[in-house]
Amino acid sequence: MGFIDSSVTAIAMPAMRTGLGASLVQAQWINATYLLALSSLVLAGGALGDRFGTARVFAAGILIFVAGSVACALALDPGQMIAARAVKGIGAALMVPGSMALVSRAYPVADRGRALGLWAAASTMTTALGPVLGGMMITWGGEAGWRMIFGLNLPLGLAALALIRGRTAGDRGAAVLRVDWVGVVLATLGLGLLAWALTQPGAPLGLWLLTALTLAAFLVWQAMAPAPMLRLGMFRSRLFSLTNLVTLFLYFALNGVMFYLPMTAVSAWGVTELQVTAAFLPISVLIGLLSAPAGRWADRIGPGPLMAAGSALVACAYAGLWWTAASGDFWGHVVPLMALGGLGLGLAVAPLTAAAMQVAEDGEQGAASGVNNAVARVAGLIAIAALGQVAERAYGSGTPGFGLPGAGPVHLAATGAAFGSVALIGAIMAGLAALLAMGIGGKAQVIARR
Template sequence: MTIARASEGTPVPVSFCAEGDRGIILWAAILASSMGFIDSSVTSIALPAMREALGASLQQAQWINASYLLAVSSLVLVGGAAGDRFGIARIFSLGILVFVAGSLACAFAMTPEQMIAARAAKGVGAAMMVPGSMAMISRAYPRAERGRALGLWAAASTLTTALGPVIGGMFVTWGGELGWRLIFALNLPLGLVALWLVRGRTPGDIGKPGVRVDLPGAGLATLGLGLMAWALTDAAAPAWVALAALASLAAFLVWEAVAPAPMLRLGLFRNRTLAVTNVVTFVLYFALNGVMFYLPMTAVTAWNVTALEVTAAFLPISILIGVLSAPAGRMADRYGAGPLMAAGSALVALAYAGLWLAAPMGQFWAHVVPLTALAGLGLGLVVAPLTAAAMQGAEDGEQGAASGVNNAVARVAGLIAVALLGRMAAEAYGPVAPGFGVTGDSAQHLAATGAAFGTVALTSSLMAALAAGLALLVARPVR
């Protein structure tokens, strides 16, 4: 692409952005990524208040979470490809608009069905917005400065991710129904500022007309994952739903094997390190998402804990990941990612086993907070090595695709965990009133809720232990 010619007739290339605009592009990416990163944690904390205000059942509460994860996990790879095709900043900006519109729809939702639809819209926006954040930074900065810029992006995103639940907890605790609605409305000023920062500052963002976008693959993935979530969430779902889910996912894999521009190149998984790393990602994030989704619901509705106090279980995780990721990454470079991933996953398994034992007592400050801090220590050892292993297993030129696949796997794990564990928790709770995740103060309710969350914690502990064992199969770095 050229917009001018030098005097001798040599084309003058157009850079992605002017040198003076790099910092502005970085801040736009930080703001947009922060909106996406804090969404799940804030929604988990606000969910008990949302359920009460909207009159949502446990199954509808699961779909409030699942609809967002379904859209993101099935479309995030397509979002990255669309950025390559039509321009990174264009798709990034469109994603912000869709995400903000979905957030406003969440703020004004009056029924569970409206909230589910609005969350799905937010997921579509996030699938376009999040991949563009890192891609814009990579395009804006020269290679020598890119690492520092991405480090600033990661640090700022970690900080906002840590502060998000605290702010959300304050709004819910002190603002009642208006409080949780304001949580979603806050995305409007953040999104508008991000749009204003990026507008007109990327003259070199022209896209690549020859790049194809795998829309059939996206459709099959969305159909298969959606039917799977339905089958796992609803005990009364017809048998054909599970069969149709498996058939759709099988058709997706067949299509990806022959598609001219697949969203998921199956050849990536011929590398053992990459394949095992993604299995570890799925198993570990299944455990993490299950506990982090149902812990706030349990604490608020049965253990007499406020939404603001629940954030004490989230903060150690964000802080420890932020503090330990850099040294853990250096250790992974030296000793290999596998041992660190195994050690960290084992700590998570130990912490969640403790939550299983502590669940019947309902002692949030004495038991739950220290155990979630232990899980945060384990995750601090895992996150950076896990990313390094995913990159190590990719061929040159496919690191972006490998990163996208790894992120999609983590989100699919969350989708399946919330659906499956919610069904298991409801069965463990039993026929006692008022039901799992509904506020009550009877001894029966406390005991039933302890049994339900204990089932979630035990299953998550076993999954984290499986991740620890599988992580030992990840190859050490070649010297």
């Protein structure tokens, strides 16, 4: 539920914008608010699990997430939707680290890296599967279709609670552990200001300065806090820092293209919400098929080569989307190129998460996984916030505007230029991820550099 949410919202966005009367900036915030709450609270969510019990906090996150989903389904305007999405993000921040911790406890140390790598692959696979479910519901559900997307979380949440039942009784946590509430506030405020600045055309210098000061204050506090939510000492490892930079760039590219492609295809290329799922289904299939083999190959040759090759394929795919965006040929160009990107993700995702722990010091694998997951969500937040302005500027001042239904050659050309700009930046970011991954090297280099 936590990972499928962003992608399923992306494909529903054209219908949601029409139903709620939302502008492009409001559409960005509908998704960015969820990622803001998730990325800024996910590390604290892990600490809360340690303090009050992992299974207990996990179950509480499910309840909050389901409540937010119901509020989304009943929202009447963009403001209500944005607030409900924030609630969902809080619930996801409690669920996500709890799921990682439960997986970690279920496997011995020798198998934990591969298990968490499969966890990451499953999260990315469901992220890509979201548009498929969303397309079916919107196409077959009429005007209420996008509301049904959020209503689906009610039975899913109840099923998850049934599965976790019985695990909470003896899960008391450790009362002596502390939660870094100051860090939570500073992280949320800093990332929120950053998203606000990125979504505001011509944001004033004062806003950028306030953002920089808040994020700097967060880092200073993490260096001196008695129980920091982010252990800065882990970044002394060059390989750990490189791995998280690869995550930042690759997930920036992935989230940017996945958010703006459905909006483009539905509004200008004459593709229905159900048809547009053909561009996302190959990602789910290829990640599902390749995750286990990629994990084994990473164990044999090291994660760096697979991460580099996979990121390079994603860069090639997104460069192709940029090159062909003007034609609006969804079936001839977009679907095959997205399949190529899915092949790259299938090679890169599982080794990427495994690498984040492989290069961490002993005893810090759980924290390393949490940091890597937080970096991936922050990448999505930044991508969605920043690329909206890029798309708007490339579209120009014509009507009806980027992401809104329209017809005619002018709208087609403007939309193609807008999405092409998004895809080009995605290609550059994925290319940078490939270059950085080459610095991680193979298995022997990783072990030696540890």
